[in-house]
Amino acid sequence: MHVLVLGGTTEARRLAADLAARPGVRVTTSLAGRVARPAALEGDVRVGGFGGAEGLAAWLREQEADAVVDATHPFAATISEHAVLAAAATGVPSVMLRRPGWLPEPGDRWHDAASLAEAAALLPGLGRRVFLTTGRLGLAAFADTRAVPGLAELHFLVRSVEPPDPPLPRHTEVLLDRGPYTVEGETTLLREHRVDVLVTKDSGGTATAAKLTAARALSVPVVIVRRPPPPAGATVLPDQASVLSHLARGLGLGPA
Secondary structure (H helix, E strand, C coil): CEEEEECCCHHHHHHHHHHHCCCCCEEEEEECCCCCCCCCCCCEEEECCCCHHHHHHHHHHHCCCCEEEECCCCCCHHHHHHHHHHHHHHCCCEEEECCCCCCCCCCCCEEEECCHHHHHHHHHHCCCEEEEECCCCCCHHHHCCCCCHHHHHCEEEEEECCCCCCCCCCCEEEEECCCCCCHHHHHHHHHHCCCCEEEEECCCCCCCCHHHHHHHHHCCCEEEECCCCCCCCCCEECCHHHHHHHHHHHHCCCCC
16 A cells, blocks of 8 residues: 655654554655755655646556545645645545644634735734744745835744745844744743744644743734635545544555
């Protein structure tokens, strides 16, 4: 049995390790290639795009894949759409592993945004020192002072795994770091940088959730960019155990 895991997340890495440990199962994890030194993975690894849904479908046929598991980041909407289309074109079963999004707790001061541009528009009314944790891509929305003139007066602390792509906000300090993070560490960071407002994507999970706990304790408002909906027709499951059960029922996946 050959399973393609569209990866880049902690869940994908753990799923690949589980599948690779099972007799008679070959697992290939596909990475977009945006991170220069990804964490080690069990099984085969391919890096780079497929060339759209048609390219992915061709790969599934050539490699005789028996299933596709989309375990990409919740905001990787394009590859998720391609996975559904390629699976439908080839008849290869597919499933999407999406960890649940974050939910507010008592004491949180959350502001929802449907996009990075909408998040940027909220910032001038919330504070002057911004902790931006939306990744290295898409920072142009926070540099667009023509759309939101007040952005020119704000100071941004940008945290990402790799150096961010320009254009960057006018006043930017870059912090290169990789989670998981601790509540103590995030609390210290917010205090030392005198952060007035935190911006994050609704990634869900525990690896980067400590910043939300720290913001709650310090009464720092948080702008949450909500994740895009899954593609039409996708089978969405919340965790690794659910995906493995799904593969066992549909394909006869055996135990580890």
